[in-house]
Amino acid sequence: MATPSPLRTVRDLLRLAVSRFTAARLSFGHGSANAYDEAAYLVLHTLNLPLDTLDPFLDARLLPEEVEAVLKVIDRRVNERVPAAYITHEAYMHGLRFYVDSRVIVPRSFIGELLQEGLEPWVGESGSIGPVLELCTGSGCLPILAAHVWPHAKIDAVDISPDALAVARRNVADYKMDDRIRLYEGDLYAPLPHGATYDVILTNPPYVNEASMQALPAEYQAEPRIALAGGDDGMDVVRRIIAGAKARLNPGGVLVVEIGNEHANVEAAFPELEIVWLPVSAGDEQVFLLTYDALPG
Template identity: 85%
Template sequence: MAPTPSHSSLRTVRDLLRYAVSRFHGARLSFGHGSANAYDEAAYLVLHTLTLPLDTLDPFLDARLLPEEIDAVLAVIERRVTERVPAAYITHEAFMHGLRFYVDSRVIVPRSFVGELLQEGLEPWIGDVSQIGPVLELCTGSGCLPIIAAHVWPAAHIDAVDLSPDALAVARRNVADYRMEDRITLFEGDLYDPLPAGATYDVILTNPPYVNEASMRDLPPEYLAEPRMALAGGDDGMDIVRRIVAGAKKRLNPGGVLVVEIGNEHANVEAAFPDLEIVWLPVSAGEEQVFLVTYEALPG
């Protein structure tokens, strides 16, 4: 453990920011849970701990801090370095597309290219967004995607499913925070099993566990701090994805679509579904992160 610096050497926000970046680089931390690099994460943690606006750093850089404020920031920096947990588990918040979500170690930190696609309403693959009715989201975790979908599709009612009661407790809190209990219904169970008999949907969304076993073994500590069941997808990452695809047609309305996020598993998707007519959707990370299958192309 690095020695704790004195208050005489760290007096301002700028001092703490510089110190945090140095500590993060020195500890070789991994990022990707809301921040892409040491500087952005340091700025976020310093501002959050000092209860300052997260988008306003420059006016406060040379502000002198109280001793107790310095102690609080140093404690957060040290926890991030020594525990190697995502920053979101320290602050209990994560952001996606302007929306804030409560998170803790019961769920993976919200991050999804499906959320990015939802910003455009999944056009042109669905029609008038005002006409989207029932929507299903599988493996909901924190409930972030149903909440984003409810903002984008004003007439939609979303059923969201997760196998983990702990994850659903977090999702329930987020749904309540956005007062969407009348538009989002949470179900505990295994994929399609807990849904009402005969329920069908215009859209099925999912960001399921898809990390292959070899990649799981190579994950940095920050990712291993997240629930394994929300990440691990079996030897080729496709264990859950196969089951989602196999059961989708029975739960989709004619003309509906299934949208699945699979991260870096493009090759394994192609190998698992060689005869499936897949459409790869472009997102900020490229065109091999999310795929779509229409009702007509689905097996069964």
């Protein structure tokens, strides 16, 4: 006679997941900040329960096949050390859901926070924003967020990775924004139409310096290196973006660049530029802005 499983409820599986995630010393930051939040997300997602409603289901008795499905997800998260988003194929930013897989980094950007306020006071009223460019688009999350904030904006988004653009196309199609967001494959400004200029350029480029790349936890190493690695000082791609930005901006426009923890390297690489650091929830050293007049060239 088979021994009944001691795992019978959502509470049992949640406790087990937290214990295993903590014992394995997993790293977080791809949508969840700690073992409990990630465990709750993965359990609820696997059981097809509302992601924002845990308490009513904590003591619900589960079918054996449901327990087995959750255990498989817990095992994969611990053994493969991949971001949870690669297991569930979804990530959320500011209430919007995006499809993701290992062809793109998991969507996360402090520029998304700034877009919620329309980048005020650095750009005009939301209805006045025309053409927008986003470089290194990855999953396409930022142009989709921008399209929600700036209702009349037409947005061009570029990525050098055909795999990333396949994911971006899926997300653009999911939001039925093919008429407002155009995707281009190529190296930064190179694939854009000749003479195209923009009111705003946004970018969350590869910026991690090489020493930091070597020290990244396994979950971050599982993401595409091309989307993270920025050379010895992290500024290889950023330099090229800044060098070409003025030719692609309309007078009065702005360039907004996310650089994570590379504040010191930005200051060292561009001491002559009048950089404006924009405050976000993680502080005021994560995202910077350059006006049209402050850009070189």
